[in-house]
Amino acid sequence: MSLRVYNTLTREKSDFKPIEEGKVRMYVCGPTVYDSAHVGHAMSALVFDVVRRYLMYKGFEVDYVMNFTDVDDKIIDRANRLGVDPFELAEGYIEEFKKDLKDLNILFATENPRATEEIETIIDMVARLLENDVAYEVDGDVYFRVEKAKDYGKLSGRKLEEMNAGSRIRVDERKENPMDFAVWKSAKEGEPAWDSPWGPGRPGWHIECSAMNLSHLGQQIDIHGGGNDLIFPHHENEIAQTETITGKPFARYWMHNGMLQLKGEKMSKSLGNLVPIRDFLKEHTGDVMRLIVLSSHYCSPLTFNDEVIQANERALERLLSAKRPAMPDANGAPQQTLQELQAQEDKTNQEFINAMDEDFNTAGALASIFDLVRSINQARAAGASDSELESAQETFGELTGVLGLVFNEKEIVLTAADAFIDLLLDLRQELRKQKNYDLSDRIRDDLMEKGVVIEDTPQGSTWRWE
RNA sequence: GGCGACGUAGCCAAGUUGGUAAGGCAAGGGUCUGCAAAACCCCGAGCACGGGUUCGAGUCCCGUCGUCGCCUCCA
Numbered sequence: 001m002s003l004r005v006y007n008t009l010t011r012e013k014s015d016f017k018p019i020e021e022g023k024v025r026m027y028v029c030g031p032t033v034y035d036s037a038h039v040g041h042a043m044s045a046l047v048f049d050v051v052r053r054y055l056m057y058k059g060f061e062v063d064y065v066m067n068f069t070d071v072d073d074k075i076i077d078r079a080n081r082l083g084v085d086p087f088e089l090a091e092g093y094i095e096e097f098k099k100d101l102k103d104l105n106i107l108f109a110t111e112n113p114r115a116t117e118e119i120e121t122i123i124d125m126v127a128r129l130l131e132n133d134v135a136y137e138v139d140g141d142v143y144f145r146v147e148k149a150k151d152y153g154k155l156s157g158r159k160l161e162e163m164n165a166g167s168r169i170r171v172d173e174r175k176e177n178p179m180d181f182a183v184w185k186s187a188k189e190g191e192p193a194w195d196s197p198w199g200p201g202r203p204g205w206h207i208e209c210s211a212m213n214l215s216h217l218g219q220q221i222d223i224h225g226g227g228n229d230l231i232f233p234h235h236e237n238e239i240a241q242t243e244t245i246t247g248k249p250f251a252r253y254w255m256h257n258g259m260l261q262l263k264g265e266k267m268s269k270s271l272g273n274l275v276p277i278r279d280f281l282k283e284h285t286g287d288v289m290r291l292i293v294l295s296s297h298y299c300s301p302l303t304f305n306d307e308v309i310q311a312n313e314r315a316l317e318r319l320l321s322a323k324r325p326a327m328p329d330a331n332g333a334p335q336q337t338l339q340e341l342q343a344q345e346d347k348t349n350q351e352f353i354n355a356m357d358e359d360f361n362t363a364g365a366l367a368s369i370f371d372l373v374r375s376i377n378q379a380r381a382a383g384a385s386d387s388e389l390e391s392a393q394e395t396f397g398e399l400t401g402v403l404g405l406v407f408n409e410k411e412i413v414l415t416a417a418d419a420f421i422d423l424l425l426d427l428r429q430e431l432r433k434q435k436n437y438d439l440s441d442r443i444r445d446d447l448m449e450k451g452v453v454i455e456d457t458p459q460g461s462t463w464r465w466e
Numbered sequence: 467g468g469c470g471a472c473g474u475a476g477c478c479a480a481g482u483u484g485g486u487a488a489g490g491c492a493a494g495g496g497u498c499u500g501c502a503a504a505a506c507c508c509c510g511a512g513c514a515c516g517g518g519u520u521c522g523a524g525u526c527c528c529g530u531c532g533u534c535g536c537c538u539c540c541a
Contacts, residue, residue, distance in 0.1 A: 004482090008470095011470090013482095028541090029541070030541085031540095031541070032539085032540080038541090040541055041541050042541090043541070044541035045541080047541090072539090073539080074539070074540095153469095156469070156470080156536075156537085157468095157469050157470070158469060158536095158537075159468090159469090162467095162468055162469080162537095225541095226541060227541030228470085228471085228535070228536075228541085229536065229540055230536095230540080230541070231470085231535095231536070232536060232537065233536095233537085234540090256541095257541070258471080258472095258534095258535085259534085259535065259540095260541085261534075261535095291490095295478065295479065295480095295489090295490070296478075296479055296480085297479090297480080299471080300471080300479090301471080301472075301533095301534065301535075303477090303478065303479090305478095307477060307478080307491085308477080308478060308491090310491080310492095311477075311478060311490070311491035311492080312490080312491080314490080315489095315490050317504095318490075318491095319490095321504075321505070324504090324505090327505095351488095354482080357482095358482060361480070361481090361482095363478095363480050363481095363488090363489075363490095364480050364481075364488070364489080366480090366489070366490080367479090367480065367488050367489035367490080368488085368489085369489090370488090370489050370490065371488085371489075374506090377505060377506070378505090378506065378507095380505080380506095381505060432500080435500075437500065437501075440500095441501080441502085444502080444503090448503090453503070454502095454503075455502095455503055455504050455505090456499065456502080456503080456504095457498090457504090458498085458499090462504090464504095
């Protein structure tokens, strides 16, 4: 069995073979930090976190680089409007985003380079583009000459002559070709600037990613990821810049996640319908967000609304049920039940890999995990002991771990209340014996309101955090 | 207008090389319970529409309709 990956560049799935055996170099486009990150950013980060985790599960060593674009027109605009320093503004949002990633249980990148830390490499690249005549300077700005790039448009499937740049925006008259894009922008008065052979200025948006790839991962990388809204022009331009400089194919596999859909349309800043990650996390756990992302294929648009969120809250509870211990009176399940549990465990292990190998089919992988959940619960209901459940539960934990689910966040935090809840349950048990259901139900209802779920069994009552 | 993706049960959604449709949520019925909750059991679609290829198509081809993304900053 080998891993197959859909490649935007070739428009087909192919076997995954890294440049260097056993090692994967991957680069994911991070955010431009001029505002709080929203759930769309979370989707992208989660998608590639799962890709990374699965590659690690398959035994690859993964170098995972995600950048921060910390100097850019929007950051400057925003900072000016708020009357703050643009670098401080960016720094604040970087810290915030890192916290968001942590709350979503996303593994830290091997490196988080920033545009402002790559200026030297960027200037060097711009100089080389000029030397090779694939770029030209106008009044302190430097533009990339798209007609000089071999196969320009190969990633997005566009042809230069078919593109009508400027149909919706006025074209800069100084450009030779409307599709030419800035690799270096001259600074206006008061804007952040670095000295360069072309005067003070800052990098264009696309060149920074080319530069960070070059200096942190090398001339060629295995996976380049990002949202599919970056295919054009961002990734197209990255390819043009990098490949004209190195003369080698840039990334082997281009992976793009679909857009998150909010009420049928893309969530975006211009539409003003975004949901910040931290707002989402005030009401839901990171696992819920992750489960929503896992429940469909990463390439597809992701439906995101209250109904979906609620459904996944419940689905998460069901997953969690697999981790519960044996029944209090468990004295062993029938042989046949245990054999079926073992069979399902093997089956799930296999199906999980089959699904994930097929271009990270997380929905399929999840389906086989749910099958395992059912088997575990069946065995428990049939009287399986903890040791009889152990192996299947370990498999469950391992596979959900590969998907990055954590579970139990609340239990870890709130164990200090345990003794008191136990006491209340004892009291309630007494009241029930006396058939004082008014009071006993009141205890149950009040605890329920505080997030404690009580379940009665013939052997006594159990409770858990909701 | 150009490029691309998609249209599978009430909702979300999977479906390798074509052979008679995973999983989750919701709804309903049942077991259990003082009542609940949880768990367990049972229960639903022939795949936008119309043609075609084939012994056989959700899966390939053509057309139609619809939704969405990109073409301008965007994960």
